[in-house]
Amino acid sequence: MSLEPRTPSRRQFLKGAVVLGGVGTLAVAGGVALWQSTGTSDSAPGASLAPGDPPSLDALAEAVTSGGPGKDGIPPIDRPQFVAAGRVDFLNDDEPVFGLTYRGEIRAYPQLVLVWHEIVNDTVGGQQIAVTYCPLTGTVIGFTGIPDGPALTFGTTGDLVNSNLLMYDRQTDSQWPQLLGVAIRGPHKGQRLASVPLVWTSWKAWRTTHPDTLVLSTETGSLRRYGSDPYGSYPRRSGYYVEGGPFFPVLATDDRFGAKDIVIGIRAGDATVAVHRELVRREKSVPVTVGGTRLTAEWDEALETARVTGADNTADGAVDVLDAMWFAWYAFHPDTEVLR
Incomplete structure (x- = not known):
């Protein structure tokens, strides 16, 4: 789109x-x-940016x-x-x-x-x-x-x-x-x-x-x-x-998702991954590796949201996690890995 x-x-x-x-x-x-x-x-x-180059x-x-x-x-x-x-x-x-x-x-x-x-x-x-x-x-x-x-x-x-x-x-x-x-x-x-x-x-x-x-x-x-x-x-x-x-x-723009689709943006150092929120809701648990850090995106039924945890079942302090509209995450991170 x-x-x-x-x-x-x-x-x-x-x-x-x-x-x-x-x-x-x-x-x-x-x-x-x-x-x-x-x-x-x-x-x-x-x-102007070459395709895939972070700004x-x-x-x-x-x-x-x-x-x-x-x-x-x-x-x-x-x-x-x-x-x-x-x-x-x-x-x-x-x-x-x-x-x-x-x-x-x-x-x-x-x-x-x-x-x-x-x-x-x-x-x-x-x-x-x-x-x-x-x-x-x-x-x-x-x-x-x-x-x-x-x-x-x-x-x-x-x-x-x-x-x-x-x-x-x-x-x-x-x-x-x-x-x-x-x-x-x-x-x-x-x-x-x-x-x-x-x-x-x-x-x-x-x-x-x-x-x-x-x-x-x-x-x-x-x-x-x-x-x-x-x-x-x-x-x-x-x-x-x-x-x-x-x-x-x-x-930068990308049409793999709708512009306003919500992704879970995960950032560890210079490495980034975008996980479609609906994938987490549907699958309940999605393994994610970001910059060598192994994490899990899980659906929290009580809070009706996606949470990201590390191997010890707590959020990894060295990793940034946020919900974002797809167009915005991609504009800042056109080299992001995508899970959908």
């Missing part, structure tokens, strides 16, 4: 901006900023494009507030949440909140963690900073690479594509962030499995329409999340 970016059929409000897709011009009407489409392209500007950091930097809102125009949550599961009255059973178990603490970050903020700068078990979500690529990742480095907090640049959130750290202003977790600009260029996996599941499944969970509150200090989604609906599988290709340019 074609992965050509498409212009949305409706306006999408993010921080008062109406994102109509593609690179456009900023206009103001009645006090509301309007991001007006001027057309899109299926290849990113400033770089260099410089190629990614050249391919940065504006997403519409300016720096921190999509405001991160810096003082997150949490409520007990029994006090949550703003989530339906089928609402997606991103679950975290870390250093003895259990938390859920609702998609309906993060879709408006994309980054939560949190502290869990005494550790600084940035919980990040890019709705354009369907990727949610926790970052604890550079191994053995200083603590970092993050904001949104307003720009994108391969249609993916481009973050910046507030300490050095280095820029980091969220899916890649490697700085492409700034003092930290070339350094990789340590990651913490989050579980993409439903509110009902998470609270049933973890009844003592804390939940990120909608009391964020920002005026947002929590409960509405500018991109469509995950529970009802509609809008951008299932239709067409990416809105914004990407460096």
Whole structure:
């Protein structure tokens, strides 16, 4: 299928901006900023790749494009507030949440909140963690900073690479594509962030499995329409999340899967594997070898999601694992091995 970016059929409000897709011009009407489409392209500007070549950091930097809102125009949550599961009255059973178990603490970050903020700068078990979500690529990742480095907090640049959130750290202003977790600009260029996996599941499944969970509150200090989604609906599988290709340019495309099909992306060093989520759901257990590391992708019936474990039945700390839309994983990793 074609992965050509498409212009949305409706306006999408993010921080008062109406994102109509593609690179456009900023206009103001009645006090509301309007991001007006001027057309899109299926290849990113400033770089060309040979088939199967992973993009260099410089190629990614050249391919940065504006997403519409300016720096921190999509405001991160810096003082997150949490409520007990029994006090949550703003989530339906089928609402997606991103679950975290870390250093003895259990938390859920609702998609309906993060879709408006994309980054939560949190502290869990005494550790600084940035919980990040890019709705354009369907990727949610926790970052604890550079191994053995200083603590970092993050904001949104307003720009994108391969249609993916481009973050910046507030300490050095280095820029980091969220899916890649490697700085492409700034003092930290070339350094990789340590990651913490989050579980993409439903509110009902998470609270049933973890009844003592804390939940990120909608009391964020920002005026947002929590409960509405500018991109469509995950529970009802509609809008951008299932239709067409990416809105914004990407460096490489591949049609082995649908653009918005979900793959389990697994990364160990420079080696990567993409496992189609439906393969794991169907087979229940899929052996995977990544960079010489033997792992297993297993279907978790209780949480209705795929999990990746090592030989000791725990997630391998040297391996990054995340759900991603196929087009986005491939754009960053065109040399990926594929299991389907």
